[in-house]
Amino acid sequence: MLKDITFGQYFESKSFVHKLDPRTKLLLLLIIIILIFISKNWLSLLLVALLIFSSMIFSKIPIKMYLKNLKAVLPILIFTMIINLFYAGSTTATPKWSQNLFWNLTITDISLSRAVFMASRILLLIIVSAELTYTTTPNDLTDAIENLLSPLRFIGLKNAVHTLAMMMTIALRFIPTLIEETQKIMNAQKARGADLENGKLIERIKALIPILIPLLISSVRRAYELAEAMECRCYNGGEGRIRMKQLKYNFDDFFTFLIVFIVGATIIAINIIL
Amino acid sequence: MNNIIEVKNVTFEYDDADRKDIILKDFCLDIKRGSFTVILGHNGSGKSTLAKLLNGLYKPTEGNVFVDGISTVDEKNEIEIKRRVGLVFQNPDNQLVASIVEDDVAFGPENLGHSPDVIRNEVDDALKAVDMYDFRKSTPHRLSGGQKQRIAIAGIIAMKPDCIVLDEPTAMLDPKGRAEIISTIKKLNSEKGITVVLITHFMEEAVDADRVIVMDDGKIVADSTPKDIFSNISLLKQVGLDVPQTTELLYRLKQGGMNITTDVISIEESAQKIYDAIHLEEI
Numbered sequence: 346m347l348k349d350i351t352f353g354q355y356f357e358s359k360s361f362v363h364k365l366d367p368r369t370k371l372l373l374l375l376i377i378i379i380l381i382f383i384s385k386n387w388l389s390l391l392l393v394a395l396l397i398f399s400s401m402i403f404s405k406i407p408i409k410m411y412l413k414n415l416k417a418v419l420p421i422l423i424f425t426m427i428i429n430l431f432y433a434g435s436t437t438a439t440p441k442w443s444q445n446l447f448w449n450l451t452i453t454d455i456s457l458s459r460a461v462f463m464a465s466r467i468l469l470l471i472i473v474s475a476e477l478t479y480t481t482t483p484n485d486l487t488d489a490i491e492n493l494l495s496p497l498r499f500i501g502l503k504n505a506v507h508t509l510a511m512m513m514t515i516a517l518r519f520i521p522t523l524i525e526e527t528q529k530i531m532n533a534q535k536a537r538g539a540d541l542e543n544g545k546l547i548e549r550i551k552a553l554i555p556i557l558i559p560l561l562i563s564s565v566r567r568a569y570e571l572a573e574a575m576e577c578r579c580y581n582g583g584e585g586r587i588r589m590k591q592l593k594y595n596f597d598d599f600f601t602f603l604i605v606f607i608v609g610a611t612i613i614a615i616n617i618i619l
Numbered sequence: 620m621n622n623i624i625e626v627k628n629v630t631f632e633y634d635d636a637d638r639k640d641i642i643l644k645d646f647c648l649d650i651k652r653g654s655f656t657v658i659l660g661h662n663g664s665g666k667s668t669l670a671k672l673l674n675g676l677y678k679p680t681e682g683n684v685f686v687d688g689i690s691t692v693d694e695k696n697e698i699e700i701k702r703r704v705g706l707v708f709q710n711p712d713n714q715l716v717a718s719i720v721e722d723d724v725a726f727g728p729e730n731l732g733h734s735p736d737v738i739r740n741e742v743d744d745a746l747k748a749v750d751m752y753d754f755r756k757s758t759p760h761r762l763s764g765g766q767k768q769r770i771a772i773a774g775i776i777a778m779k780p781d782c783i784v785l786d787e788p789t790a791m792l793d794p795k796g797r798a799e800i801i802s803t804i805k806k807l808n809s810e811k812g813i814t815v816v817l818i819t820h821f822m823e824e825a826v827d828a829d830r831v832i833v834m835d836d837g838k839i840v841a842d843s844t845p846k847d848i849f850s851n852i853s854l855l856k857q858v859g860l861d862v863p864q865t866t867e868l869l870y871r872l873k874q875g876g877m878n879i880t881t882d883v884i885s886i887e888e889s890a891q892k893i894y895d896a897i898h899l900e901e902i
């Protein structure tokens with residue numbers, strides 16, 4: 346059961362968005378997040394929303410996948426809305442409409458509009474980040490991060506970048522293995538009469554110790570064996586290492602960048618004019 | 620040069636602060652190019668240490684190990700020796716680095732700095748050689764133990780080694796996985812001409828070897844052909860090895876006075892042998 350957890354919730358498909366270079370997707374995610382935050386009015390937010398919705402269509406990910414994701418953040422969304430609803434803000438404009446609920450909590454048309462605006466921002470943020478993880482495997486993301494951070498070698502951090510990427514690769518590889526192992530240890534301890542489900546919080550935390558210690562010891566042993574196996578496969582750090590899968594930008598990437606830049610420029614223009 | 624590996628008067632000891640264990644003392648061994656050698660021994664006989672000495676993972680305390688005439692002691696030969704002599708370990712889980720099969724197999728060639736196209740070919744060839752090409756896009760934790768171990772072997776083969784040393788590669792596998800690994804190893808030896816050193820404590824795996832070496836307490840106690848070794852049951856029992864049931868049966872029959880030899884291991888051969896022996900007695 347635990348074994349079947351998928352990481353990064355990748356959704357297999359051969360869509361336009363899936364085929365984009367992971368670096369493109371990662372950079373564009375950053376740009377779009379910035380665009381969401383610099384959008385100060387409805388018109389510019391609508392533009393970002395249009396951009397995101399069209400990319401959702403191109404990703405061919407079923408809508409219900411996104412909805413599932415949104416359900417988890419619903420409490421945060423509602424909380425943000427309520428806070429913004431009652432927050433008068435620093436605006437000097439006089440509200441056209443206001444309604445006093447009780448005490449001095451007042452809803453105005455301005456606060457109502459701001460609450461919806463904030464909620465839409467969060468909604469868009471979540472959708473666009475989810476789209477990245479749906480359309481890109483964790484491995485591709487690791488490669489993209491290593492590649493994008495590679496200019497750091499000019500300030501003497503070449504090994505740091507490679508080490509970070511290697512650590513991420515190994516972590517991704519061993520998460521399922523360690524989950525399986527945890528399950529085995531839990532079963533073994535249960536068979537010896539360990540009670541993991543009942544008792545007060547403190548007792549349950551204490552019951553975890555006989556699981557964590559064997560897990561830690563076996564992880565250290567695994568790490569040692571893996572290090573030897575890597576050495577046997579001529580691993581010598583990042584020096585002289587060439588990847589089999591080279592990342593390559595193609596026309597689709599330039600095209601996507603172009604569209605996002607046009608939308609971004611428009612939003613900045615709208616912000617200045619309005 | 621006829622010998623791919625030459626172990627010359629090697630002494631190896633673990634240099635711990637509180638205890639000094641001499642694992643091997645004045646140990647000598649030559650491995651012929653293209654041969655299939657099986658090293659048998661129970662736990663603690665020094666066979667795993669020997670494996671790690673063969674590719675320079677461990678350096679001898681005294682003496683020398685030569686791979687293709689190059690000494691493993693010299694640090695600057697490190698990569699070249701590890702490329703020539705690949706080492707496969709017991710636990711497949713702890714040898715795989717990446718979460719996609721082909722990326723993992725590519726790890727070795729990537730470290731050697733080959734160009735991407737060359738690596739692609741080496742990876743495809745290696746996966747085909749272990750019959751796992753169809754699983755290249757799969758992820759290791761969805762594979763069986765035998766399949767994972769074959770991926771680990773492919774990861775070594777991809778570096779185009781002259782010799783592979785396997786340290787109990789079947790110890791953690793079920794009988795099906797064990798059979799897969801042994802047939803893969805035999806295929807690599809006969810078709811690709813890769814020298815194989817298989818370290819194990821399962822006698823059955825030694826049947827098709829060119830040469831069987833029995834180790835006990837850091838020393839070679841027997842070094843001969845499989846048939847020769849298997850007929851010496853008392854020695855095998857003495858060093859604590861599990862004797863296959865068929866050989867055990869033949870051994871008991873012989874002790875009971877039947878005119879029979881114990882140099883076969885497969886069930887069919889044994890049955891034939893017993894049949895012949897009974898017939899002979901009747902005549």
